[in-house]
Amino acid sequence: MIQAILLDLDGTLLNDEKIITEQTKRTLLALQEQGVKVVLASGRPKRGMIRYAQELKLNEFGGLIVSSNGACVTDASTGDTLFEQAMQIEDVRSILKHLEHYEVIPMINDDTYMYVRDVFEGQLEVNGKLINIIEYESRGGQFQLREEPNLIEIIDFPVHKILVAGEPSYLRENATALAGPFTGRVTSMFTAAMYYEFTDFGIDKAKALRHVFEELCIDRDHVIAFGDGHNDRSIIEYAGIGIAMGNAVDALIDIATEVTTSNNDDGISKILERYITH
Known part of the structure; x- marks a missing residue:
């Protein structure tokens, strides 16, 4: 049964x-x-x-x-x-700072907004098609978009995950480096070819x-x-x-x-x- x-x-x-x-x-x-x-x-x-x-x-x-x-x-x-x-606030800030060194698009959300650094920098080529990944994610999640050039400064809400979008080939090549400093502190994994995500450890x-x-x-x-x-x-x-x-x-x-x-x-x-x- x-x-x-x-x-x-x-x-x-x-x-x-x-x-x-x-x-x-x-x-x-x-x-x-x-x-x-x-x-x-x-x-x-x-x-x-x-x-x-x-x-x-x-x-x-x-x-x-x-x-x-x-x-x-x-x-x-x-x-x-x-x-x-939720993730530890200091881990969230450290990861977002680390991601500044890579050609990726980090996204975080609260109950209403999806926060990104630049709403105009969401173009990715996925399976031969050019899509605006920020628009795709905000529509799928029913979020209002909010642009915050410094994401680290606005975190005063529980962050359940950090969604990182990027060209699939670039993410594959850099996955170890993206996760490296935080191994054993948080959980990270691919959830699709163009997505790499961080959540709290375990x-x-x-x-x-x-x-x-x-x-x-x-x-x-x-x-x-x-x-x-x-x-x-x-x-x-x-x-x-x-x-x-x-x-x-x-x-x-x-x-x-x-x-x-x-x-x-x-x-x-x-x-x-x-x-x-x-």
Whole structure:
């Protein structure tokens, strides 16, 4: 019996058009009606996840929102924070200072704004296409943009993560140097080819859920997780059944219980249909 379903968003629950397909939505609603808890677990900030939680009616069924790679867990029904671990302010300032030496775009947010140094310096070439990554992220997270040339000076709010965007090849070449001075102090990882992120030490999606599921008496052996990226490794390893999407990175496919079809081919629904009681 499945007690909970863990779902990454981008590249997993959402297709490439950032849409939850009707088939996948029907399957998830049917399982929630049977008492299964649905958990959205993403690198996105909470603000950028709420609309998908509402679309799946997590507020009606008592689902959870795991945001910022596990730095915060929110009860979708009540809005209560069930777990939170922000970064240390001095670590945030040190990392932002360090990033000034690299050709990257750091972004931080509070509950309303996404803060960047220069709103006009967001152009990146990704998969052969030129996009404004700052506009893309602010729209996805439903944030207002706020330009602050010196980000270090404005931090007086909890920072759950530092999002660093850059050309994929540049980030690959410089990842070790970006993280180097902070190894053992914070957690850092790729969350997409053009994104490298920092969170507080030890934070990942599974750590947050271990804490919350213990309170809810949910057994990890009765949990199924879906993911596609490096930051989904913790939930794939944690869950009794860990499913890699067909479009997942090789490192995730190698450790998954099973591989389903891609996020554009209802890969989630094709697995979960087995668990619907007809």
